[in-house]
Amino acid sequence: MAVQTDSFADMALQVKKDHRKMKWFQFQRLLRRKTALLSLIILILALLAALFAPVIAPYPDQGMGAVNLEHRLKAPGSHYALGTDIYGRDMVSRVVFGARISLFGGICIVICAAVIGVPLGLWAGYNEGISGAVISRTVELFLSFPSTLIAMAISILIGAGWSTAIIALIIPWWPWYTRLVQAEVLSIKQTLFVEAAQMLGYGKIYIIFRHLLPNVMTPVMVMILLDLGPAIITIGLLSFIGLGTQPPMADWGLMVWEGAPNILSEWWISVVPGCAMFIVVIAFNIFGDALKDILDTSG
Amino acid sequence: MNTGTANKDNLQGPHMGHDKDPVLQVRELTVAFNLPQGRAEILEGVSFDLYPNEILALVGETGSGKSVTAKSLLHLIPGRNCEIRGRVLFEREDLLSLPKKMLQAIRGDKISMVFQNPKSSINPIFTLGEQFHRLIRLYLPHRIAQVKLKMGCTRKQAVQIIAKEKLHEVGLTDTERMLKLYAAEVSGGMAQRYRIALALVSAPEILIADEATSALDVTVQAHILKLMKDLCTTKKTAILFITHDLGIAAQICNRVAVMYAGRIVETADTKTIFKNPLHPYTRGLLKAVPKLGKNESLAFIPGIVPDLVNPPKGCRFFCRCDHAMDRCRDQKPKSVRVENNHDVSCFLYHPDHTDKKEIPNETAPD
Amino acid sequence: MKPPLIELEKVNTWFPGSKTILGKPRSWIKAVSDVSLNIIAGECLGLVGESGCGKSTLGRTVLRIAPLHSGEIRFLGDPIGTLSSKELKPYRSKMQMVFQDPKASLNPKMTIFDILKEALVLNTRVEKHAYLEQAVELLHLVDLRSEHIYRYPHEFSGGQQQRICIARALATDPRFIVFDEATSALDVSVQAQVINLMKNLQNTFNLTYLFISHDLSIMEHVCSRVAVMYAGQIVEIQDSRALFDTPRHPYTKSLKNAVPVADPEESNTLEVLKGEVPKLSDPPSGCHFHPRCNYAQDICKEKSPLKSETGDHSWVRCHFHETLWAQGTLIDN
Numbered sequence: 001m002a003v004q005t006d007s008f009a010d011m012a013l014q015v016k017k018d019h020r021k022m023k024w025f026q027f028q029r030l031l032r033r034k035t036a037l038l039s040l041i042i043l044i045l046a047l048l049a050a051l052f053a054p055v056i057a058p059y060p061d062q063g064m065g066a067v068n069l070e071h072r073l074k075a076p077g078s079h080y081a082l083g084t085d086i087y088g089r090d091m092v093s094r095v096v097f098g099a100r101i102s103l104f105g106g107i108c109i110v111i112c113a114a115v116i117g118v119p120l121g122l123w124a125g126y127n128e129g130i131s132g133a134v135i136s137r138t139v140e141l142f143l144s145f146p147s148t149l150i151a152m153a154i155s156i157l158i159g160a161g162w163s164t165a166i167i168a169l170i171i172p173w174w175p176w177y178t179r180l181v182q183a184e185v186l187s188i189k190q191t192l193f194v195e196a197a198q199m200l201g202y203g204k205i206y207i208i209f210r211h212l213l214p215n216v217m218t219p220v221m222v223m224i225l226l227d228l229g230p231a232i233i234t235i236g237l238l239s240f241i242g243l244g245t246q247p248p249m250a251d252w253g254l255m256v257w258e259g260a261p262n263i264l265s266e267w268w269i270s271v272v273p274g275c276a277m278f279i280v281v282i283a284f285n286i287f288g289d290a291l292k293d294i295l296d297t298s299g
Numbered sequence: 300m301n302t303g304t305a306n307k308d309n310l311q312g313p314h315m316g317h318d319k320d321p322v323l324q325v326r327e328l329t330v331a332f333n334l335p336q337g338r339a340e341i342l343e344g345v346s347f348d349l350y351p352n353e354i355l356a357l358v359g360e361t362g363s364g365k366s367v368t369a370k371s372l373l374h375l376i377p378g379r380n381c382e383i384r385g386r387v388l389f390e391r392e393d394l395l396s397l398p399k400k401m402l403q404a405i406r407g408d409k410i411s412m413v414f415q416n417p418k419s420s421i422n423p424i425f426t427l428g429e430q431f432h433r434l435i436r437l438y439l440p441h442r443i444a445q446v447k448l449k450m451g452c453t454r455k456q457a458v459q460i461i462a463k464e465k466l467h468e469v470g471l472t473d474t475e476r477m478l479k480l481y482a483a484e485v486s487g488g489m490a491q492r493y494r495i496a497l498a499l500v501s502a503p504e505i506l507i508a509d510e511a512t513s514a515l516d517v518t519v520q521a522h523i524l525k526l527m528k529d530l531c532t533t534k535k536t537a538i539l540f541i542t543h544d545l546g547i548a549a550q551i552c553n554r555v556a557v558m559y560a561g562r563i564v565e566t567a568d569t570k571t572i573f574k575n576p577l578h579p580y581t582r583g584l585l586k587a588v589p590k591l592g593k594n595e596s597l598a599f600i601p602g603i604v605p606d607l608v609n610p611p612k613g614c615r616f617f618c619r620c621d622h623a624m625d626r627c628r629d630q631k632p633k634s635v636r637v638e639n640n641h642d643v644s645c646f647l648y649h650p651d652h653t654d655k656k657e658i659p660n661e662t663a664p665d
Numbered sequence: 666m667k668p669p670l671i672e673l674e675k676v677n678t679w680f681p682g683s684k685t686i687l688g689k690p691r692s693w694i695k696a697v698s699d700v701s702l703n704i705i706a707g708e709c710l711g712l713v714g715e716s717g718c719g720k721s722t723l724g725r726t727v728l729r730i731a732p733l734h735s736g737e738i739r740f741l742g743d744p745i746g747t748l749s750s751k752e753l754k755p756y757r758s759k760m761q762m763v764f765q766d767p768k769a770s771l772n773p774k775m776t777i778f779d780i781l782k783e784a785l786v787l788n789t790r791v792e793k794h795a796y797l798e799q800a801v802e803l804l805h806l807v808d809l810r811s812e813h814i815y816r817y818p819h820e821f822s823g824g825q826q827q828r829i830c831i832a833r834a835l836a837t838d839p840r841f842i843v844f845d846e847a848t849s850a851l852d853v854s855v856q857a858q859v860i861n862l863m864k865n866l867q868n869t870f871n872l873t874y875l876f877i878s879h880d881l882s883i884m885e886h887v888c889s890r891v892a893v894m895y896a897g898q899i900v901e902i903q904d905s906r907a908l909f910d911t912p913r914h915p916y917t918k919s920l921k922n923a924v925p926v927a928d929p930e931e932s933n934t935l936e937v938l939k940g941e942v943p944k945l946s947d948p949p950s951g952c953h954f955h956p957r958c959n960y961a962q963d964i965c966k967e968k969s970p971l972k973s974e975t976g977d978h979s980w981v982r983c984h985f986h987e988t989l990w991a992q993g994t995l996i997d998n
Contacts, residue, residue: 360852360853360854361823361852486941486942488941489941516715516716516879516942517715517879517880517881517920517923517924518715518919518920518923518937518938519715520923520925521922521923521925521935521936521937521938522937524925524935525935525937543852543853544925544927545853545927546882546924546925546926546927547925548927549925549926549927549928549929550925550926550929550935551925569929570929570930573927573928573929573930574930583854584853584854585927587853587854587856587857588853588927589856589857589880589882589883589885589886590882590926590927590928591881591882591885591909591921591924591926596861596886597856597857597860597861597886598857599854599855599856599857599858599861600854600855601858603822603824603825603855604822
């Protein structure tokens with residue numbers, strides 16, 4: 001039987017096109033939800049602002065921390081759209097530069113946590129032997145303490161600062177991914193396609209990467225999106241108590257802290273970065289939820 | 300005409316003289332879901348009658364809409380994406396337009412339902428006894444008072460006596476031990492019998508059994524089927540038995556309605572439909588059923604069930620039908636009465652269809 | 666006489682029930698107890714029984730997926746009961762399985778080609794560059810079209826998915842395939858399609874089947890010989906025709922009479938068995954069927970009946986099968 005390989009290449013292309021179209025349909029359904037679309041726009045704007053902060057910010061040097069003492073504590077007005085802080089720095093520039101640290105930090109934490117947590121979860125879920133048990137017990141150990149507490153302890157131990165804060169947050173964060181993936185694997189492991197692969201004589205590593213990993217990616221993606229909000233908040237929290245970003249650089253959490261003493265008179269110093277944080281976190285949550293719905297219903 | 304006591308003769312359908320009016324009339328029931336892919340008409344103009352004292356089988360394969368029919372009768376389909384049209388007449392009232400409160404009063408009281416998986420339809424955190432007693436207190440206050448008076452016992456004892464009675468009716472004997480158990484601790488057969496006993500506490504006029512025996516073993520299924528048959532004769536409960544198994548339909552049901560892709564294609568009493576099936580789908584289905592002790596080669600119906608988001612414009616069986624004609628492509632066949640109480644939705648049997656050659660004349664498979 | 670392809674000798678498959686703190690099993694669930702059975706090359710052996718009787722476990726034990734507690738399994742004379750998973754590899758491709766739920770047995774994230782390729786890799790007769798060609802040929806064998814090859818499983822109907830599973834099982838060039846309730850999840854109108862396909866393939870490739878099902882009525886259409894299983898034991902094996910006409914074990918008869926026949930004229934009795942299916946963790950003494958058997962006597966409680974040959978490759982395990990046979994009690998008039 002002669003099979004023309006060319007026509008198969010064409011066929012493969014056609015099918016790939018169809019599947020891409022399906023993905024596009026899914027995406028369109030996502031965008032048809034007004035809240036999801038709005039939050040996506042907000043997220044894109046926030047990311048763009050963070051990326052092009054030096055271009056967007058009206059006073060890039062102030063955004064980086066240069067003081068401007070003549071214009072201390074100016075209320076929002078025509079010159080400084082959102083006012084200035086205690087050192088006279090323009091709030092718009094500060095928030096835009098703060099976005100860099102907050103967003104980048106959040107993404108960094110969540111991605112690293114997933115990169116560490118997912119493989120461990122796959123292994124622990126598939127192997128019920130000693131190695132699996134060790135991983136599960138470790139995860140339980142981490143999850144039995146409040147994660148912020150662990151993060152604080154670690155950052156005190158290894159010193160305050162933005163990068164150490166990130167490391168301090170990844171350490172209590174990855175077990176959540178391990179737990180999620182492990183639970184998923186335990187149910188996928190029972191399915192017949194895994195048994196079929198075992199019957200073909202395939203080994204652990206092959207089954208884990210070929211069969212289990214692709215099937216846990218959807219919940220992991222959703223969890224990453226939903227986790228970005230809390231991650232941004234927690235970095236802010238660490239900065240808020242002085243363990244995270246150090247002045248003159250500032251993320252949103254630190255800025256809220258800096259404005260706290262004057263909250264009654266110069267409210268904008270706290271409220272502006274607070275609002276920025278609030279909006280971005282909500283946007284991540286809504287978008288993550290919408291994505292989850294769409295992926296759940298489209299099998 | 301036929302008011303004799305023999306039950307068998309009493310099942311001939313509307314024209315052969317059902318002495319009673321139907322307890323449930325379903326007219327042009329249409330259910331559509333708004334799916335992301337588009338609007339899907341899961342049911343399209345489903346009409347049937349259920350008479351007192353009969354078991355009507357609603358037979359169909361996966362995706363034929365038989366379970367949706369059962370659920371939409373009592374408005375049990377959740378979600379805003381669902382549209383229900385048509386009429387379901389019960390005691391001169393349209394269940395579909397009834398306010399929620401009144402519908403709830405009918406559900407479980409006058410119309411009960413038994414589902415496929417008995418264990419998951421029993422609340423797992425109460426013992427079987429607690430649930431059963433609660434239901435008795437709710438539905439049978441008069442009976443409790445009666446027993447109290449007669450036996451001179453407390454209310455609690457009266458409830459227990461009634462519970463025992465009701466469980467005996469469904470063939471459960473070791474009731475005292477059983478009522479102390481939780482749903483997870485009893486076998487599937489026991490759970491289903493218990494479930495049926497629950498459904499019968501209120502002495503419903505209609506019992507809807509949605510694949511009630513499909514998850515059970517044949518030997519256990521035999522129990523349940525016998526029980527259903529007895530119920531129908533002794534308690535005069537009308538049963539709507541939804542199943543995919545033609546064997547069950549043949550053995551315990553009086554009439555059979557065959558569903559395909561959201562429509563009822565043929566309705567007749569059991570003997571007729573097995574002896575003289577008319578719709579090409581019914582014929583195909585009957586030939587595909589493996590029969591015990593008959594080693595003939597099995598037939599199948601080529602093709603697959605149509606996508607209900609983009610259903611065929613005309614007859615929904617068009618693509619798989621051997622006898623399809625041009626008009627089947629874009630006209631929907633209406634139900635025609637061929638003989639007494641034998642309705643079929645197929646153009647082959649329409650009065651204006653003259654080319655009688657097309658009518659398959661083979662004898663029925665037996 | 667054809668040689669047996671697979672021989673089972675006193676096979677026991679036990680799963681640990683409750684465990685002590687140290688992880689040692691305190692009790693065992695005896696899913697398969699003391700089963701000896703020959704599967705003859707080229708035959709289709711049916712295995713019928715109620716849910717929880719251990720029939721699926723027996724199928725998995727033969728393929729060495731379920732843990733073998735004791736006993737021996739021989740494949741073409743080679744003992745495979747104690748081989749490690751590495752040593753089993755050459756046998757894996759010779760023995761395949763098709764499961765009940767076709768949707769769950771295909772990885773939703775893989776295309777049909779990937780799924781078939783995974784199995785083809787094990788087939789030493791197929792060279793690397795010919796995978797695509799072979800995969801297409803397999804699809805043709807199971808009556809699917811070649812343009813289906815890059816599609817995903819969810820784009821197919823249940824019947825089609827089951828045919829893909831059969832294609833995967835065929836890809837390794839097996840001698841023996843276990844069908845575990847392979848047609849139970851399918852609609853009647855497509856079931857026959859899959860069964861006819863199975864039969865054709867059996868003839869073309871000279872395959873041996875073990876067909877596991879709870880549905881007695883399908884057996885005769887598929888199998889040449891049928892084994893009836895009850896509570897972990899095989900109680901009777903007979904030629905499929907004879908099994909229905911002249912059952913020798915009381916359980917076979919009850920099972921047969923419980924099936925509702927799709928013919929209102931032939932109203933069967935819907936015979937009701939008393940009692941419940943026994944728990945495999947604590948099966949009854951003696952003959953496992955005695956608490957539910959209408960013909961049980963004292964000896965049935967005490968002694969487990971031995972196999973008694975009733976013909977070529979057929980036997981029954983019942984103390985009273987001779988009396989029942991002589992009286993014709995189990996035969997319908």
